[in-house]
Amino acid sequence: MDFTDVSLVALRVFQEVAERGTLTSAAASLGYTQSAVSRQIASLERAAGGPLLERRRDGVxxxxxxHVLLRRAAVVLEQIDAAGRELAGLPADAGAVRLGWFASAGGALVPAAVAALRRTHPGITVTSREGSTPVLVRALRAGTLDLVVVASAPPFRPPDTGSPPLELRTLSERGLLLAVPATHPLAAEDSVDVADLRGQRWIAGHSGDDKLMGVWPGLDERQEIAHTARDWLAKLHLVAAGCGLTTLPPSLLPVVPPGVRVVTVRGGPSEQRRILLAWLPGKLTKPATLLANALSAVGPA
Incomplete structure (x- = not known):
C-alpha cells in the first residue's frame, strides 16, 4: 500500500461516492463525468492494494x-476544510501570542499594550500570566511563553545565563519613586532626602524570588513593616489610607489612586529601574512581533 501520491480530489470523490451510493449520483453531485469518478476510485484502489467498493446492480x-479509508479520509478532509474556513474568516495577521509579565507591569503597561493591539489587529489572541523573573524566563526557555516583560535593577545583568542568550529590548528606564500618603509631612515637597526615610513605617511584600519589595533600598536600619501585600495596587491603597510608605515602579504611575502623593528621593545610590522585553532568538512570530511593538509604544510613556 502506498498513499503518498493520493490526491485530495480522489478522497473527496470517494467520500461522495460512499455518501451517494452510486457512481452516477456522485458524478452528478460533483459535476464530473462518470468516467472521471471511476478513474479517481481506481487510483485509490491501486494505492490500497485492493477493492474499496463492492459493485452491485443497485449501486456500490x-x-x-x-470503511477504513472513509474514516481516515473524513478526518483529513474535515481538517482541510476547517483550515479553509478559518483562513477565510480571519485577518491575514491573525494568530496567538503568549505573554508573561512581572507584577507591576500588569497595572498599566500590559493592559494598555493589549488594548492597543486589539484595536489594530483584532484577530490576534493574547494570553498572559504573571510571575517572577526567574519563573518567566524558565517558561520562555521551555517554550510555554513567547514574550516576557521583566524588571531589572543596576548593574542590569541579563535575566539568566542560559544559552543562547535572550534577545532583550529596553521598554523604559526611570528612577524608582516613593508613594506617601497625601496627608504625610513628606508629601509637602516633590522630592525628599533619603535621610528623611529613617524611622518610617513601610508597606512591603515579597516578590517571587523572596526579595523584599516596597521598602526603599539601602536603608541602614531595621525597617518597620506595618503591612505586607504582594499586590501593588493593594499597597497603594494602604498608602492612601495613611498606613505607611511604599516604593513605586514608574510603570504604575497611571494607576496611582487619590490620596497618594508620588515623590522622588535624593541621596544614596542611584535607584534606576529598567523594564525589559525578552524572547528567544529566532522565535518571534508575527503576532509576537506586533505585541512587542505595542509594548514598546506604551513602555516609554
Missing amino acids: RLTAAG
Whole structure:
C-alpha cells in the first residue's frame, strides 16, 4: 500500500461516492463525468492494494478496506476544510501570542499594550500570566511563553545565563519613586532626602524570588513593616489610607489612586529601574512581533 501520491480530489470523490451510493449520483453531485469518478476510485484502489467498493446492480457498497479509508479520509478532509474556513474568516495577521509579565507591569503597561493591539489587529489572541523573573524566563526557555516583560535593577545583568542568550529590548528606564500618603509631612515637597526615610513605617511584600519589595533600598536600619501585600495596587491603597510608605515602579504611575502623593528621593545610590522585553532568538512570530511593538509604544510613556 502506498498513499503518498493520493490526491485530495480522489478522497473527496470517494467520500461522495460512499455518501451517494452510486457512481452516477456522485458524478452528478460533483459535476464530473462518470468516467472521471471511476478513474479517481481506481487510483485509490491501486494505492490500497485492493477493492474499496463492492459493485452491485443497485449501486456500490464499501468493503472493509473502504470503511477504513472513509474514516481516515473524513478526518483529513474535515481538517482541510476547517483550515479553509478559518483562513477565510480571519485577518491575514491573525494568530496567538503568549505573554508573561512581572507584577507591576500588569497595572498599566500590559493592559494598555493589549488594548492597543486589539484595536489594530483584532484577530490576534493574547494570553498572559504573571510571575517572577526567574519563573518567566524558565517558561520562555521551555517554550510555554513567547514574550516576557521583566524588571531589572543596576548593574542590569541579563535575566539568566542560559544559552543562547535572550534577545532583550529596553521598554523604559526611570528612577524608582516613593508613594506617601497625601496627608504625610513628606508629601509637602516633590522630592525628599533619603535621610528623611529613617524611622518610617513601610508597606512591603515579597516578590517571587523572596526579595523584599516596597521598602526603599539601602536603608541602614531595621525597617518597620506595618503591612505586607504582594499586590501593588493593594499597597497603594494602604498608602492612601495613611498606613505607611511604599516604593513605586514608574510603570504604575497611571494607576496611582487619590490620596497618594508620588515623590522622588535624593541621596544614596542611584535607584534606576529598567523594564525589559525578552524572547528567544529566532522565535518571534508575527503576532509576537506586533505585541512587542505595542509594548514598546506604551513602555516609554
